[in-house]
Amino acid sequence: MEMEEMASLIGVSVPVFRFLLCFVASIPTSFFHRFVPGGAIGKHLYAALTGAVLSYLSFGLSSNMHFLVSIIISYGSMLFCRKRCGLITFLLAMGYLIGCHVYYMSGDAWKEGGIDATGSMMVITLKVISCAINYNDGLLKEENLRESQKKNRLIKLPSFIEYVGYCLCCGSHFAGPVYEMKDYLDWTERKGIWKKTKKPSPSPFGATLKVVLQAAFCMAIYLYLVPRYPLSTFSDPIYKHSGFMDRLMYQYMCSFTARWKYYFIWSVSEASMILSGLGFSGWTNYSPPTPRWARAKNVDILGVEFTKSSVEIPLAWNIHVSTWLRHYVYDRLVQKGKKPGFFQLLATQTVSAVWHGLYPGYIIFFVQSALMISGSRAIYRWQCSVSSNKRVLKKLLMLSNFAYSVLVLNYSSLGFMILGLNETIKVYGSVYYVGSIAPVVLIILGNIIRPKPSTSRARKGQ
Incomplete structure (x- = not known):
């Protein structure tokens, strides 16, 4: 069967089908990583070469050239200007990514069924920035660092082959998850939680099978829903x-449908990371202990679809990018001795928007997200102020937070999908901007009605 015929069977273009083949091929490629001879150097070479080959087969030679630019920018800054390497890499690598976004207009290509290497560049950009910042942190006194900085900082500059292997390993540069250079080195050299002990190594096969079945289920759901809820309907007279x-309801179903594509992609990435062993994050505390694979998990499907609060969404959706944004943007904007506020949240969401691309829809979505989270926090504070004996009122506030989060999330997500400014505004306007007005009203009310938490535990929870 020709590739064109196979692509048409699942309703995608040939470039997307080629990418999917290489993406799925990252699963067996990652599995064989554990058998590579030659010690750590052999594994670094294998990671770099397989990543480059899969990228070449997916996007062509230009993809690796773009990756190399970001890698050289970061490595050069660490080599020649350690005191400022984090800031230099952040500005230059992020700037180069934005330039590629503008040049390739990747958002339009994705909407039309095409694909290019900018999605992979997005992941590599986060990796090179975090590595440079952690190498920068290696110069600082440990007592002045946060726990995440202490854990991830780098005292010694990685070799160039270690660095390339980190950027391209396990096909994770295709769609994530993002992980730290310190973890990659420990895993490759069998240190830390990967150190060989009398205890048998965790078997990855059960967890991998579970995630592969999850990926197949997600793809089946997506293929079933996508022809029934196309974005083109928004310009149809029937919708108007x-x-x-x-x-x-149609807006909800469009957003709901789109999420299953990402659930599928991240499930495949999770399978790849689990099989390689890099996804291992330790053992559970209960008896008998079972392996945890948190480093591989990038989405909690039920956590997204049944979120109790908008604040919890970053903990369930694109988990490792959310963690990256917290460690390398949000936390670092907070002045010592002060609490974070709306500015830090908005700045973090703006960085996330620019990282995705310069389309107005991305900017609108992430600004909306900042408002959505702030509105949800207002409801949560009211909920915490209600005494435990008023169960009905407490339950109503919990239900209100859930309904609010579902409404605003699915409304806001359309900007991320539509991208165009006028089109996004028209779709928002078709439901009277309800998802934009609700967060603003709650933020205003939250500043007017300032309840005191009923217990110290509630204060700690917020």
Whole structure:
């Protein structure tokens, strides 16, 4: 069967089908990493070469050239200007990524069924920035560092082959998850939690099978829903003449449908990371202990779909990018001795928007996300202030936070999918901007009605 025929069977273009083949091939490629001879050097070479080959087969030679630019920018800054390497890499690597976003107009390509290497560049950009910042942190006194900085900082400059292996290993540069250079080196050299002991190494096969079945289920759901809820319907007269609730429900289904594509992609990445062993994050405390694979997990499907609060969404969606944004943007904008506020949240969401691309829809979505989270925090503070004997009121506030989060998340997500400014505003306007007005109203009310938490435990939770 020709590649064109196979691509048409699942309703994707040939470039996307080629990418999917290479992406799925990262699973067996990662499995064989554990059998590579030659010690750590052999494994670094294998990681670098297999990553480069999969990228070449997916996107062509230009992809590796783009990756190399970001890698050289970061490595050169660490080599020649350690005191400022984190800031230099952040500005130059992020700037180069933005330039590629503008040049390739990747958002338009993805909407039309195409694909390019900018998605992979996004992951590599986060990796090179975090590595440079951690090498920068290696100069600082340990007592002045946060726990995450102490854990991830680098005292010694990695070799160039270690660095390239880190950037391209396990096909994780295709769609994540992002992980730290310190973890990659420990895993490759069998140190830390990967150190060989009398205890048998955790078997990855059960967890991998579970995630592969999850990926297949997610793809089946997506293929079933996507022809039934296309974005093109927003310009259809049927949509324009439907009622408010029908429009709101259609917006929900469009966002719901799109998420299953990401669930599939991250499930494949998770399988790859688990099989390689890099996804291992230690053993559970209960008896008998079972292996945890938190480093591989990039999404909690039930956590997203049944979130109790918008604040919890970053803990369940694109988990490792959310962690990266917290460690390398949010936390570092907070002045010592002061609490973070809306500025840190908005700045973090803006960096995330620019990282995705310069389309207005991305900017709108992430600004909306900052408002959404702030509005949810207001409801949560009211919920905490209600005494435990008023269970009905407490439950109503919990239900309100859930309903609010579902409404605003699915409304806001359309900007991420539509991308264009006028088109996004029209779709938001079709439901009277309800998802934009609700967070603003809650933020204002939250500043007017300032309840005191009923217990110290509630204060600690917030």
